[in-house]
Amino acid sequence: MEWLALLAETPLARALIVSPTVYLLVNAAHIMAIGMLFGSILALDLRLLGLFEKVPLQTVAVFLSRMAGKGVALAVLTGLCLFSVKPTEYIQNTAFLAKLGLVALGIGNALVVHVTPGWRAAVTQGSISAPLRVSAVISLVIWISAIVAGRWIGFL
Numbered sequence: 001m002e003w004l005a006l007l008a009e010t011p012l013a014r015a016l017i018v019s020p021t022v023y024l025l026v027n028a029a030h031i032m033a034i035g036m037l038f039g040s041i042l043a044l045d046l047r048l049l050g051l052f053e054k055v056p057l058q059t060v061a062v063f064l065s066r067m068a069g070k071g072v073a074l075a076v077l078t079g080l081c082l083f084s085v086k087p088t089e090y091i092q093n094t095a096f097l098a099k100l101g102l103v104a105l106g107i108g109n110a111l112v113v114h115v116t117p118g119w120r121a122a123v124t125q126g127s128i129s130a131p132l133r134v135s136a137v138i139s140l141v142i143w144i145s146a147i148v149a150g151r152w153i154g155f156l
């Protein structure tokens with residue numbers, strides 16, 4: 001735990017601890033990153049589940065998954081900044097640990113989907129296989145749960 005406590009001594013953590021303005025800006029950036037991630041995931045997964053049929057999947061699939069990827073990267077970056085404020089407390093927070101697990105599951109699910117023939121067919125022909133629809137449902141459940149766990153952190 002000592003090495004974790006050192007995180008709170010870094011200049012970045014000190015800036016978030018002493019300046020409420022810096023903290024709120026980073027927290028707002030975390031929420032915007034989550035919005036970018038979930039907004040893209042929701043649009044893509046609902047399209048894979050057959051909604052918005054007129055929207056060409058070949059066009060939006062790669063665009064939305066890349067936006068989601070950038071959102072995850074920004075959420076992890078800003079999340080680590082927030083985490084650095086009280087790392088030894090957060091690491092014992094059940095909601096925080098649950099969220100990290102769900103985020104890892106969400107990223108894992110997306111990476112697995114991207115190497116499947118189903119994704120290739122969706123991107124090249126716009127066809128949607130049953131396994132791809134199932135992975136869209138799994139993705140929605142995971143990311144909604146991650147957001148609920150994230151909000152729950154402050155209540156524990």
Ligand code: HEM
Nearest residue numbers: 027034072075076079080082083103146147150151153154
């Ligand atoms: C990538 C997906 C992520 C999602 C969907 C997510 C979601 C959330 C949500 C919904 C909140 C509550 C925001 C608020 O009400 O102010 C939050 C807060 C927070 N997140 Fe994340 N987060 C993600 C990644 C991370 C990562 C990777 C970390 C750390 C390594 C992290 C650390 C935190 C911390 C420390 C808070 C503040 C908790 C508090 O004191 O209220 N987040 N996150």
